[in-house]
């Protein structure tokens with residue numbers, strides 16, 4: 001009479017235990033990140049952002065579209081405002097109402113991470129124009145950030161901003177209005193071109209954090225995987241309890 005239930009419990013425990021094996025323990029601390037950047041200053045620029053934060057290791061991939069060709073584009077994770085972006089039609093303190101960087105700092109905050117192609121990634125490199133991607137070049141880098149910044153990003157407090165807008169359509173950064181960040185540069189070199197919040201998805205499954213493929217699709221896919229994985233873990237745990245109780249009863 002007891003043989004059948006015991007067999008079932010064993011089968012359930014073994015069968016379900018195989019599912020969590022497919023998701024190694026390293027997945028526990030990684031948090032998937034994603035963002036859809038939209039234009040500011042009528043730049044026409046959009047960008048897809050994917051990545052992950054695992055401890056203090058930030059992985060970030062940016063695929064921009066519409067940035068001024070052959071020109072460097074400063075890009076940062078901003079933190080410390082209201083974790084939001086201005087609307088595209090918002091006017092600012094630049095020429096003909098162009099929105100300058102400081103005009104929306106109350107929304108997206110200050111530079112926390114400079115997304116340079118190499119070397120330093122601190123706010124000090126915020127305008128290191130020789131170390132930022134040129135034109136629509138895609139970007140992918142793994143960066144060690146401070147614990148404070150990591151926590152803020154994991155809490156969903158990051159905003160990604162791409163800079164550099166050819167406001168007058170001349171094909172290069174020029175014009176008489178100086179940048180509010182560096183008066184030696186024209187505002188076109190630093191005005192925000194696109195902005196989007198760095199959104200936090202569910203826990204990362206293997207491969208989720210390094211998915212450079214179809215952008216936004218990664219987030220929903222790993223969410224589903226997480227739910228299934230979580231249910232399997234819970235079920236396996238319950239089956240294990242049943243098994244232990246039966247073993248205990250037998251002794």
Ligand SMILES: [Cu+2]
Pocket residue numbers: 074075076077078111161162163
């Ligand atoms: Cu910025």
